[in-house]
Every structure is written in C-alpha cells, then in structure tokens.
Amino acid sequence: MASAYLQTRHVDPAFEAQLLDSIDKWIDREMRPVVMAHDHGDIWPAQTVDQMVELGLFGATIGEEYGGLGLPATTYAKIVARISSYWMAPTGIFNSHLIMALAIEKFGTPAQKAKWLPMMARGEIRGGLALTEPDAGTDLQALRMTARRDGDHYVVNGTKTWISNGIKGHAFALLVKTDTGVDPRYKGMSLFIADKGLPGFKTGKKIAKLGYNAIDSGELVFEDCRIPADQLIGGVEGQGFFHATGGLELGRINVAARGVGLAEGALRLATQYAQVRKTMGKTISEHQAIQLKLGEMVTRARAARLLTLDAAEAYDRGERVDMEAGMAKYFASEAAVKNAEEAMRIFGGYSYSKEYEIERYYRDALLMCIGEGTNEMQRMIIARQWVKRNPA
Ligand SMILES: Cc1cc2nc3c(=O)[nH]c(=O)nc-3n(C[C@H](O)[C@H](O)[C@H](O)COP(=O)(O)OP(=O)(O)OC[C@H]3O[C@@H](n4cnc5c(N)ncnc54)[C@H](O)[C@@H]3O)c2cc1C
Structure with missing residues (x-):
C-alpha cells in the first residue's frame, strides 16, 4: 500500500472485517444515541468528531506513509454507507477533509505532502474543499476569486460559499483564478492550501439548511489575504481546475x-x-x-x-x-x-x-x-x- 495515489490499493480482508466491526460497535454505542439532539439542534458533533479521529477516519484514504490508513475506495465506501445508514452528516465532515488531502497527495509538491498530510491524517487539522462561489457552482470556470502574485506570496480576494467544514475546519483547498484573461478559462485556475491563520482570511456566516445538519456549511471571505507561494498545490499555476476535479x-x-x-x-x-x-x-x-x-x-x-x-x-x-x-x-x-x-x-x-x-x-x-x-x-x-x- 505504498502508492502515493489512492488507486490500485488493496486491503487484507481480515483487517477490513475488523475495521467494519469496530465501526458498527461505535455506531451502536456512541453515535446513535446522539444523532437526534445534534440534528434537531444543528449542533456541531464535537464528541463524534473526536471519536472519528480515534477510529482513524480522518486518515482513512491518506497513504500509510503519511500516517493514514491507506484504505482502498471499496472499504471506504463500505464505511461511509454503514455510518450514513444511521446518520449521513458526519461522513461529510471527514469526506471533505479527505478530498482536500487527496488533492495534496496526488498533485502536491513533496514538501506540501510532508507538511500537511501527517497533520490531516491525525485529524489535528480538518480540511475542506472550497470551490463554489455565489455566482459559480456547476460552472466552476465562472468563479471570480483571484490570486495575484506579489513576491513570495499571492494576494487573494473573493468569497466562497456553501463550504462544508467552513466554520469548524482549519484549512481548505481553495480554487482561484491566477489569470483572468486566458482562453479557455480553466487554464487560468490554480488551487491553493488556505489555512485560517492567514491574514485577510475570515469566516463568514454559517448557512441554515433544510437538512445535513450538525455539519457546518459556511462562507469564506478573503480580503487581500496573503497566501505564501509555497501553498500553491504542485507549485505551478494554471493546473487548479484539474487538481480540483481530480x-x-x-x-x-x-x-x-x-x-x-x-x-x-x-x-x-x-x-x-x-x-x-x-x-x-x-x-x-x-x-x-x-x-x-x-x-x-x-x-x-x-x-x-x-x-x-x-x-x-x-x-x-x-x-x-x-x-x-x-x-x-x-x-x-x-x-x-x-x-x-x-x-x-x-x-x-x-x-x-x-x-x-x-x-x-x-x-x-x-x-x-x-x-x-x-x-x-x-x-x-x-x-x-x-x-x-x-x-x-
Ligand atoms: C449542503 C451543501 C454543501 C456543499 N458543500 C460544498 C463544499 O464543501 N465545497 C464546495 O465547493 N461546494 C459545496 N457545495 C456547493 C455545491 O457543490 C453546489 O451547490 C453545486 O455544485 C451546484 O451549484 P449551484 O448551487 O451553483 O447550482 P447551479 O450551478 O446554479 O445549477 C442550478 C441548476 O441548473 C442545472 N445546471 C447548471 N448548469 C447546467 C448545464 N450546463 N446543463 C444542465 N443543467 C445545468 C443544475 O443541475 C441545477 O439543477 C455545497 C452545497 C450544499 C447545498
């Protein structure tokens, strides 16, 4: 299971059975009793998240070389289906995180992988995927957020919306335009790692929803936010559309x-x-x-x-x-x-x-x-x- 990519992974059937059994026991003993209160109150499930960290779910698909479980998609899908059959929302908390990790693991520089993936696998920082904007959902190439190079930083301006883990998460794979004039538009897009400590990165409002409660969907606001250039995933501009959709x-x-x-x-x-x-x-x-x-x-x-x-x-x-x-x-x-x-x-x-x-x-x-x-x-x-x- 040493591949840097998620694909072509396998798992020992005995290990999978043991893992699924632990998940079943956790669902019954710990998760089911707290579902209704958290869903009805739209309360962030802190204890459930801590327990999912303990179970290794925040590192489920991250490679073992970075401290994750390195699970194949098949085992991961079985875990997600089991949890969702009792409460779907918590699976969104670790899935958004793992899709960000996947972008780093697949496309990041060696230094980016070494810095971010172990922290993410341990659940010390929780991630998310920040693509959608108020005027760009399906049509991602229409997004307006820009990043302008300024020395060894990029200056980022714009707003993201509907971002899962937006309020409680720590870092996000952020899709922006580094070139607004290029045709086709996707060639001007780049994906950054944006963490909440950066000056000019603010959390906007938490969105009240019909369902999928307890997990936070939020706005992320960037006002002249300075992101270090070494947080551009892969280190090359213009690859963001492929990195985000990869x-x-x-x-x-x-x-x-x-x-x-x-x-x-x-x-x-x-x-x-x-x-x-x-x-x-x-x-x-x-x-x-x-x-x-x-x-x-x-x-x-x-x-x-x-x-x-x-x-x-x-x-x-x-x-x-x-x-x-x-x-x-x-x-x-x-x-x-x-x-x-x-x-x-x-x-x-x-x-x-x-x-x-x-x-x-x-x-x-x-x-x-x-x-x-x-x-x-x-x-x-x-x-x-x-x-x-x-x-x-
Ligand atoms: C609870 C929740 C959590 C979310 N989490 C995240 C997240 O973590 N990160 C993130 O980046 N985004 C997130 N999103 C945003 C989500 O990805 C977008 O809502 C979705 O991509 C659709 O975009 P839109 O809402 O702008 O709809 P639009 O793109 O405006 O689409 C409106 C309608 O038109 C249809 N349509 C649009 N274009 C076409 C076309 N070319 N051909 C045919 N039909 C078309 C659509 O299918 C849809 O029916 C989340 C949304 C919700 C509700």
Whole structure:
C-alpha cells in the first residue's frame, strides 16, 4: 500500500472485517444515541468528531506513509454507507477533509505532502474543499476569486460559499483564478492550501439548511489575504481546475455510498415499522400496497449498493471511472430520495413527526442529488463517456 495515489490499493480482508466491526460497535454505542439532539439542534458533533479521529477516519484514504490508513475506495465506501445508514452528516465532515488531502497527495509538491498530510491524517487539522462561489457552482470556470502574485506570496480576494467544514475546519483547498484573461478559462485556475491563520482570511456566516445538519456549511471571505507561494498545490499555476476535479471520482463514489446508506437506512426503518403498525386487523406489511413499496425499496437499495461497489472496485483497479462513479452517484442518490419518500408514506402521519427518525432521511437525501456534481450533470457525463466508449 505504498502508492502515493489512492488507486490500485488493496486491503487484507481480515483487517477490513475488523475495521467494519469496530465501526458498527461505535455506531451502536456512541453515535446513535446522539444523532437526534445534534440534528434537531444543528449542533456541531464535537464528541463524534473526536471519536472519528480515534477510529482513524480522518486518515482513512491518506497513504500509510503519511500516517493514514491507506484504505482502498471499496472499504471506504463500505464505511461511509454503514455510518450514513444511521446518520449521513458526519461522513461529510471527514469526506471533505479527505478530498482536500487527496488533492495534496496526488498533485502536491513533496514538501506540501510532508507538511500537511501527517497533520490531516491525525485529524489535528480538518480540511475542506472550497470551490463554489455565489455566482459559480456547476460552472466552476465562472468563479471570480483571484490570486495575484506579489513576491513570495499571492494576494487573494473573493468569497466562497456553501463550504462544508467552513466554520469548524482549519484549512481548505481553495480554487482561484491566477489569470483572468486566458482562453479557455480553466487554464487560468490554480488551487491553493488556505489555512485560517492567514491574514485577510475570515469566516463568514454559517448557512441554515433544510437538512445535513450538525455539519457546518459556511462562507469564506478573503480580503487581500496573503497566501505564501509555497501553498500553491504542485507549485505551478494554471493546473487548479484539474487538481480540483481530480478528486471528484472518489468524491462521487463517496456520495454514492452515502446514498446507499440513506436508501438502506430508510428501508430498515420502514421494514421495522411495517411489521408493527396494524390496520384492518393485520400489520401493514401484509397489505399488498405496502409490499409493493418494500419490494421496490429493497431492490433499489441493493442495486445502488452493487453499482457503488462496482465503481469503487474499478477505481481500486486503477481504471478511469468517471462513467461508473457518475452512474453510482446518480442512481444511489435518487434511490436515497425515493426510498426516503416511500418510507415516509409507510410511516403515515408519524413520518411528519420530529419524534421519528425517518423525516431526517428525507431531508438529508435531497442533498445527495446536488453535491459532487448535480444529477443533471451526471447524466450528461455518463452519456458523453458512454458514446465515447462506443464509437459508431
Ligand atoms: C449542503 C451543501 C454543501 C456543499 N458543500 C460544498 C463544499 O464543501 N465545497 C464546495 O465547493 N461546494 C459545496 N457545495 C456547493 C455545491 O457543490 C453546489 O451547490 C453545486 O455544485 C451546484 O451549484 P449551484 O448551487 O451553483 O447550482 P447551479 O450551478 O446554479 O445549477 C442550478 C441548476 O441548473 C442545472 N445546471 C447548471 N448548469 C447546467 C448545464 N450546463 N446543463 C444542465 N443543467 C445545468 C443544475 O443541475 C441545477 O439543477 C455545497 C452545497 C450544499 C447545498
């Protein structure tokens, strides 16, 4: 497992089984009892984060040479799905962090890797990915944040929004324009490591959300912020677009795994409820209308899991997986939404009560269709790659 890249990694099956067992025990003993209070209060889960550091999750996909676990995408996806089937939000805290780490591990200079990756693997600093701006989400090349070289620093100005870990995180992979005049626009983009100690780097407002509570989504404001030139990832301008999107395949496998967890979790809750709730003298699981729903839900959850593991396995073999990761992300996120909605119907009026958990799955699932490339874009990416692989 000495590769500097995430791909072509393998794990000893016994180690994986032991790791997944520890995660299951942690979920049951520590995480499940605190979910409702943190979600309803939108409270940052400090204790859960500390425990995830202890479990090694902040170093899950960082190479062993930097102190991480060096896990393959397959094991990582299984972990993410397990946690998400009970509470999806915490997986966003370490995933944003790990996508930043991936950009450094894949594209950083030796000095950048040596400085940042061990601290990130130990969870001493938590990272995030700062791409989106108020006027640039899907169309990343439209972003306005600029970085101008000034001696051995860059002077950065602009605002990022919707940044996961934005308030509680310590450092971010920051996508900016170092050249605003070049055509095509992506050639003028560069990715920096921006840490909160830098003068002129301020945290803006925390965004109130429909779901995905407890994890902070925030604004980052840069006013004449001076970033040392040696924090330009890779040390070369103009590569930022590729550096920022180079982690998206793993990011999409992660979102797919979150979708799997949500779809399976909604199914689990609905299955339990349907066998307890009685109408017309029998449990609702005995009514054909509910059986049709459960039959579709279990099939959908299974298909989402298989597509996600298929993409993760291809990633671990070192293959190009934009189509496979796109299909997994698209299908699993839609499966999460559909299963959550069907579970809401199975719960009847109680689905609308905050005393039951199912409403959280419904709120959280909707985000999966937006993050790491919207599902509208996924279908276009899948189709383009499909046509390319099948020339007339
Ligand atoms: C809770 C949350 C957490 C987030 N975390 C992060 C983070 O950590 N870091 C970060 O950088 N960003 C983050 N984001 C931002 C997220 O990545 C963007 O919201 C997403 O990329 C979509 O961009 P947008 O919101 O600007 O929508 P837009 O790009 O304005 O899109 C609006 C609609 O138009 C569609 N559309 C746009 N362009 C096309 C096209 N060419 N063809 C077809 N359809 C199109 C979209 O699919 C969508 O339906 C987060 C967002 C949320 C809600």
